[in-house]
Amino acid sequence: MHPEATRRRGAALEAALLEAAWAELVERGYGALTLEGVAQRAGTSRPVIARRWAGKAELVSAAAVHVLWQERMEVPDTGSLREDTITLLREANEKRVDATALLTAHLGDYFRETGTNPAEFRDAAIGGRTTSVDVIVDRAVARGEVDPELLTPRRRTLAFDLFRHEVLMRLGRVPDEVIVEIVDDLYLPALGLRPPRAREA
Incomplete structure (x- = not known):
């Protein structure tokens, strides 16, 4: 496991994963996005993502909601x-x-x-x-x-x-x-x- 994963817990880790997923979506598009790529960008491992979201669709949906609600008006x-x-x-x-x-x-x-x-x-x-x-x-x-x-x-x-x-x-x-x-x-x-x-x- 990447050392970053041992230092982040709870909300901080989840936010890092969602922001990494959003960045991957923007850079690669949905079709080319992979859980491995998100994990690498977030400095963690795929099992860490799998424990939170059932798959790519659920992760991307959560990432989009996270970004939109971060920018509340x-x-x-x-x-x-x-x-x-x-x-x-x-x-x-x-x-x-x-x-x-x-x-x-x-x-x-x-x-x-x-x-x-x-x-x-x-x-x-x-x-x-x-x-x-x-x-x-x-x-x-x-x-x-x-x-x-x-x-x-x-x-x-x-x-x-x-x-x-x-x-x-x-x-x-x-x-x-x-x-x-x-x-x-x-x-x-x-x-x-x-x-x-x-x-x-």
Whole structure:
């Protein structure tokens, strides 16, 4: 066993393994990633990985979730659903786009192997946690800004679903004017709100 494995335990060792798996995924892609390569990068041995994850798919899934939750974003609280949404999308544009693009580019073989899809992967990553979207929308309801009867699941996440689509189509950052257009022309009207441009007109 590599000497590094004898010095790390518990959460520290697990984090090192997950970060090594992510680095291997980015560098090699899912198809070429091996547990031996992850172990070598992490300075440990394959049995150490096997004791924690059943196989490559489970390790890669855990690594992606680890990286995404490491980069959790601050939930804005501007007092306005419009400003909260634009602020959150801009932060996602800075912090999450590269990871989203990498996952899209490198996980095709993972989805084929596991018979899953990106939506299922996202649901598993969230794992029942309260999302930033839920927080800002629920605040808007509590302020009386949004009618809860209009909040179907699709409408609740519409701005973020459209943003994610733009990221996947571009495999990169979304222009700021597109973010504003998504919010003002599509999201707010779907929730019965008039964007500033409409009010001014």
